Amino acid sequence: MTPNSVAIVGAAETTELGRIPTLSQIGLHADAALNALADAGLTIQDVDGVATAGHNAVEVAHYLGIAPSWVDGTSVGGCSFMVHVRHAVAALEAGLCRTVLITHGESGRSKLGRYGPSIAPALFDQQFEQPYGVTAPPNRFTLPVLRKMKDDGLTEEQLAMVAVVQREWAAFHPRASFRDPITVEDVLNSRMIAWPFRLLMCCLVTDGGGALVLTTADRAKDFPTRPVYVRGVGEGAETPVVSQMKDFGSSAAFRTSGRLAFESAGIAHSDVDHLMIYDAFAHLPVYGLEDLGFVGRGEGGAFIAEGHTRPGGRLPLNTNGGGLSYMHSGMYGMYALQEGVRQMRGVSPAQVEGAKISLVHGVGGMFAASGTVVLSNEA
Template sequence: MEPFPRGKAAIVSAATFGIGEMPDYSAIDLGAKAAVAAVAAAGLQLGDIDAVFSSFPSDFFGLAAAEYLGIQPRLNNNNRPGGSAFMTHVIHAANALATGACDAALILYGSNQRSASGKLVAVPRHAPFESEYKARYPISSYALAAARHMHEYGTTREHLAEVAVAARGWANLNPEAFARGPLTIEDCLNARMVSDPLSVQDCCLVTDGAAAIVMTRADRARDLVAEPVYVLGGASATWHNDYIAAMPDLTVTAAQESGARAFGQSGYQPGDVDVLQLYDAFTLNTILFLEDLGFCPKGEGGRFVEGGRIGPGGSLPVNTNGGGLSCVHPGMYGLFAITECVRQLQGVCGERQVPGAKLGIAHGNGVILSNQATLVLGTGDTL
């Protein structure tokens, strides 16, 4: 197994800001608000931060966050493989902290996507094998993968709807969530089709919002907060760029690799996990990642989520904040999956709190099922 500084780094705080609509804020304004809140919650000052990891939509060089916050870091990183970027930031920060390259790392993100455009913003692409078919980017690619999963394994639109309904159930317990209120299987099946077989209820939200976390070495963490969350494993894997045509099998993702490596580093297995935060840009994602991370066999994801299994009161709590489907999705969701995992393990989630949660997964998805990154996080009891 590849070396990883298991338990040597910890997340000491997590904060969110501006979930929903924040028309008077730029993306970096939002991110800075979350960052200031996270640093304060860790009992630190901005001047204590000597590593900054960010991936703002309009900050190509990745230097704007440090300047905006008045930080002059020793280490700066804006690795950006899509929505999984923030899981890779945690991996890089854990290694940097363990080797002494930095002492306190800030990971932040913000986007005003809803206020700025009100819709998903497609990036310019040159896809010679796809553009002729006038596909809608990115949803048509995910729709193609969903159709293949249905063909191969008998997955149904009802199974996809189970994912959306479970996410809404959690969102209804979360005061921060943007989309709240009743949602039924029938509502999903009758929803407007966007790219067959995916309806509007199978697609993530378009919101504003920001999130931030602070990481330190484990030996310092307990001096800062009562409940540090330790990084027990972290791995990423890239199997292709952003063209669905490059996937050898539309039903299998690199989460098979990232998950196996991260679990191997941690010493735990899927059956040990108490809370699971998955990047649910589309309902299909949740099903694919449940399979590829080892929570159920390949092809069984649809049947696995039946009967509210991943919703409130179910046997496997998944996306307990409401996920990208019902809580927040401002361009990229990855850091919000991490913040929710941290909050669950710190026991501060109020009505949606999973009792006794000690071990959690935060899994990120980048671009078109392209980059996958998995974090295994745990309380002090898991060290």
């Protein structure tokens, strides 16, 4: 890709976040899409490319009244939206379409109009993991962490500090689900979910959505909002079976996606003013900091615990409060992108003054896949 060839010209979340009993999953997609199009000063007639995950992309397009000439249904978990941005950049650069709408909607809490659980005991992952009583991300996504604690020195207190620091960021955001300060003791005394993970180390479960509108940079100045350029992108994949992850202390998908994003953006780590790392659970910002190369192996937990990522720190991280405090519908990646866009527009309630480059890193399907987007407000 060419850095800054594509810009995000519309971005919005659903009108409400949290508990939304009035909209089903596809209704959340539509609400977010209409908000993002209004933000860009566009209508559905202007859209010729549609991408989404967690819901049939053609159904979302049809529901919105769009008959697209380019569609991307890549669904690799909560980082799918970062991956869609990468695919959209390729499509826009190739001239396959002119205006791409990426949507997310999920009724995670109210469970309205969702797909049912997929029970297929002959499938590869279900044959060899499901029989052992893994039921949900809290007892599956967390499985590698004890090994990392022993090998890399990560501690329970450091994991607790991830939640504490992100709550400090959430306090800035009127739309965050949880805004009251918490302490390490609060986290370590919260209800046990899957040792060593306690409730406050696990993400929220809420309803919501978000959408992005992308077009080529030559058109970007025609829109009412400050354009946010896509400076670099990456994606990677490793395994849907967490027990088969090669290195329990480091994600191959993270490393690949991060390396591609830095290379395509042509930036160094010191150029990054603002960072988002998808945090379904407290260990993910630690893996992210290390695997993206912001710190060395085994240094991520201490880096956060020492306060470098908190308000006023040198590397502001998860400035919306993250999946732990802001919101988490199930596929959180879209909300990380939204905060990256707000920061580049200069309109985040937790604005990092003078920030010019934001790196947004996602994870999907436990450690199955990853997507990374580098945003910039300079063409």
